Amino acid sequence: xxxxxxxxxxxxxxxxxxxxxxxxxxxxxxxxxxxxxxxxxxxxxxxxxxxxxxxxxxxxxxxxxxxxxxxxxxxxxxxxxxxxxxxxxxxxxxxxxxxxxxxxxxxxxxxxxxxxxxxxxxxxxxxxxxxxxxxxxxxxxxxxxxxxxxxxxxxxxxxxxxxxxxxxxxxxxxxxxxxxxxxxxxxxxxxxxxxxxxxxxxxxxxxxxxxxxxxxxxxxxxxxxxxxxxxxxxxxxxxxxxxxxxxxxxxxxxxxxxxxxxxxxxxxxxxxxxxxxxxxxxxxxxxxxxx
Ligand code: PDD
Numbered sequence: 001x002x003x004x005x006x007x008x009x010x011x012x013x014x015x016x017x018x019x020x021x022x023x024x025x026x027x028x029x030x031x032x033x034x035x036x037x038x039x040x041x042x043x044x045x046x047x048x049x050x051x052x053x054x055x056x057x058x059x060x061x062x063x064x065x066x067x068x069x070x071x072x073x074x075x076x077x078x079x080x081x082x083x084x085x086x087x088x089x090x091x092x093x094x095x096x097x098x099x100x101x102x103x104x105x106x107x108x109x110x111x112x113x114x115x116x117x118x119x120x121x122x123x124x125x126x127x128x129x130x131x132x133x134x135x136x137x138x139x140x141x142x143x144x145x146x147x148x149x150x151x152x153x154x155x156x157x158x159x160x161x162x163x164x165x166x167x168x169x170x171x172x173x174x175x176x177x178x179x180x181x182x183x184x185x186x187x188x189x190x191x192x193x194x195x196x197x198x199x200x201x202x203x204x205x206x207x208x209x210x211x212x213x214x215x216x217x218x219x220x221x222x223x224x225x226x227x228x229x230x231x232x233x234x235x236x237x238x239x240x241x242x243x244x245x246x247x248x249x250x251x252x253x254x255x256x257x258x259x260x261x262x263x264x265x266x267x268x269x270x271x272x273x274x275x276x277x278x279x280x281x282x283x284x285x286x287x288x289x290x291x
Pocket of ligand 1: 155181184185
């Protein structure tokens with residue numbers, strides 16, 4: 001669709017008519033937070049989890065959520081209906097609003113709220129089948145990576161550096177430990193046990209990550225939330241990255257070396273199928289499976 005409808009501060013507008021001030025603190029300082037929520041067959045994926053994380057991000061940067069959860073949900077659902085795309089990716093953003101440039105918070109400002117939706121760009125079937133390449137890079141981001149901040153310059157530079165090495169993702173290393181990807185969470189498999197780093201200020205608490213942990217626990221697969229050293233990452237029999245748009249993606253090459261036998265592993269396969277099952281239930285509006 002060339003001119004989709006977007007939501008801006010309570011109005012539904014054609015993208016070409018949606019404008020914000022150059023004084024918006026999102027533009028000037030990157031002073032805001034965001035969410036990316038996939039929708040399958042018009043049904044947003046784990047919307048309550050995304051809205052809860054939005055609450056957490058907003059309170060961490062001291063912005064009062066301008067909408068209630070039901071207002072967010074209604075606006076998102078209306079936008080999905082207006083745009084009538086197939087599977088969609090909903091992007092929402094809240095900034096501290098428009099004010100003369102000054103680092104300190106303005107005494108009065110109205111948050112700027114944007115919601116837009118695009119066709120969900122899925123990872124190609126070939127990449128899912130073969131796995132992707134990743135490189136390790138130093139995690140040079142700040143110390144509040146649990147906030148889903150729109151200030152993404154370090155992530156942008158890291159992802160581009162990965163791209164420059166012909167890799168799909170950068171796996172970030174801080175003080176000898178792997179934290180997450182530039183735009184994804186990290187899982188490894190070690191002796192048939194799934195390991196992902198524990199939540200904390202060094203990584204984003206991914207909604208997909210939490211579902212993967214939940215599915216694994218329900219299937220009685222061994223899963224541990226514990227730190228992953230760089231050496232453990234290098235020796236892992238499987239590596240996966242997860243995100244709302246990548247789902248669960250196997251990494252089969254790390255720093256130009258094969259991970260395991262270079263093929264997506266059997267635990268990945270099992271988790272991937274359960275994840276697809278969850279998605280298909282959501283898409284068809286049936287009750288979600290007891291995973
Ligand atoms: N990013 N870690 C980082 C740094 C991320 O940017 C993301 C997602 C994730 C995975 O979170 P979730 O499973 O909730 O999508 C982890 C989104 C998709 C983006 O910026 O486009």
